[in-house]
Amino acid sequence: MEFQKSDVLKKLPEQFFASLVQKVQKKIHEGADVINLGQGNPDQPTPQHIVQAMQLAVEKPENHQYSSFRGTAQFKKAAAAFYEREYGVTLDPECEIAILFGGKAGLVELPQCLLNPGDTLLVPDPGYPDYWSGAVLAGADMITMPLLEKNDFLPDYDQLSDDHKNKAKLMYLNYPNNPTGATATRAFFEDTIRMAKDHDICVVHDFAYGGIGFDGEKPISFLQIDGAKDTGIEIYTLSKTYNMAGWRVGFAVGNRSVIEAIELYQDHLFVSLFKATQDAASEALLADQTCVQVQNERYENRRNVWIAACKEIGWDVRAPKGSFFAWLKVPEGYTAESFSDLLLEKAHVVVAPGNGFGTHGEGYVRVGLLTSEKRLKEAAKRIAALGLFEKKPLTT
Numbered sequence: 466m467e468f469q470k471s472d473v474l475k476k477l478p479e480q481f482f483a484s485l486v487q488k489v490q491k492k493i494h495e496g497a498d499v500i501n502l503g504q505g506n507p508d509q510p511t512p513q514h515i516v517q518a519m520q521l522a523v524e525k526p527e528n529h530q531y532s533s534f535r536g537t538a539q540f541k542k543a544a545a546a547f548y549e550r551e552y553g554v555t556l557d558p559e560c561e562i563a564i565l566f567g568g569k570a571g572l573v574e575l576p577q578c579l580l581n582p583g584d585t586l587l588v589p590d591p592g593y594p595d596y597w598s599g600a601v602l603a604g605a606d607m608i609t610m611p612l613l614e615k616n617d618f619l620p621d622y623d624q625l626s627d628d629h630k631n632k633a634k635l636m637y638l639n640y641p642n643n644p645t646g647a648t649a650t651r652a653f654f655e656d657t658i659r660m661a662k663d664h665d666i667c668v669v670h671d672f673a674y675g676g677i678g679f680d681g682e683k684p685i686s687f688l689q690i691d692g693a694k695d696t697g698i699e700i701y702t703l704s705k706t707y708n709m710a711g712w713r714v715g716f717a718v719g720n721r722s723v724i725e726a727i728e729l730y731q732d733h734l735f736v737s738l739f740k741a742t743q744d745a746a747s748e749a750l751l752a753d754q755t756c757v758q759v760q761n762e763r764y765e766n767r768r769n770v771w772i773a774a775c776k777e778i779g780w781d782v783r784a785p786k787g788s789f790f791a792w793l794k795v796p797e798g799y800t801a802e803s804f805s806d807l808l809l810e811k812a813h814v815v816v817a818p819g820n821g822f823g824t825h826g827e828g829y830v831r832v833g834l835l836t837s838e839k840r841l842k843e844a845a846k847r848i849a850a851l852g853l854f855e856k857k858p859l860t861t
């Protein structure tokens with residue numbers, strides 16, 4: 466027998482990048498030496514002290530039992546201590562923190578926690594595609610906020626109609642930004658809080674790349690701004706800061722009514738994370754943070770190498786300020802997809818076509834700085850050999 470999927474599943478957006486993965490696999494099977502800059506999977510292992518904390522935690526019989534529904538007090542206290550130390554933000558671990566199975570789970574379930582079918586969610590365009598999945602699962606309508614280069618890839622609230630602002634109940638933001646590599650300013654977050662308060666919108670700041678900022682600028686947390694807790698929450702994940710993408714661990718912090726809604730929803734789905742994972746995650750948040758610093762330097766060095774190499778081959782690019790992505794304009798005569806296909810076919814270099822992140826991603830490709838400096842230089846050399854860019858003397 467074959468059973469039909471529910472209507473809501475049928476409405477889920479296609480996984481745009483699945484077809485890219487297939488094309489890449491085909492090339493690799495053909496024996497090509499593919500440089501994959503298309504994905505967002507950290508290439509370094511989880512730091513050893515965190516792995517060791519997990520090994521110890523796995524041995525403890527008490528960790529083999531169910532966790533309490535809403536997770537361990539110890540992990541919530543660690544998350545609170547982390548926010549206090551890193552951002553000077555005070556959180557009540559009992560009612561201002563919810564543990565998540567990674568940021569993605571939180572972002573996708575949130576619309577179901579706060580919206581009714583037909584309610585409206587504001588999302589950035591380009592943006593992380595899982596925001597759309599959350600909207601579909603909740604039966605919510607989506608209004609996109611264009612992120613334009615001329616506005617430093619921040620949404621311009623003046624361009625949103627009053628009707629849209631009044632309709633919206635929830636809004637997603639993400640800085641440092643995937644895919645553009647842009648960062649937020651305090652002024653922008655202040656503006657966001659004003660607009661959200663005026664229109665009763667709950668702000669969800671996705672801080673997945675909070676641990677990765679360049680040029681001596683530490684990315685700011687939304688909760689550092691006065692009034693933020695009143696207006697929304699922030700979602701933090703250990704995936705990028707501590708190279709723990711496979712561990713599936715994150716947390717939401719901020720407005721207690723939103724945290725309570727997440728906790729209630731999750732009470733019915735999970736019995737929180739494996740307690741050993743929560744112990745190891747606490748170790749990550751509380752231990753010496755040299756590993757984060759070292760990794761940040763690694764990404765910054767890669768960014769510098771990549772941007773210098775692009776400029777050298779004549780590709781006019783803008784350096785990202787945070788995250789591990791660079792967002793690059795495609796040369797004239799190409800679309801995001803035709804250009805990425807060409808790079809894969811002729812240079813065996815994989816980049817993510819920008820239109821996979823929304824309409825305003827057309828004309829761009831996203832490069833993940835998730836391989837060595839040597840391979841990044843090699844990728845630029847292969848792209849240069851296609852003769853698409855006019856070579857200019859190196860200025861930086």
Ligand SMILES: Cc1ncc(COP(=O)(O)O)c(C=O)c1O
Nearest residue numbers: 505567568569593643673702704
């Ligand atoms: C913008 C953004 N948000 C959230 C996530 C989710 O991260 P995780 O589910 O690993 O915590 C990612 C992962 O790639 C991301 O790029």
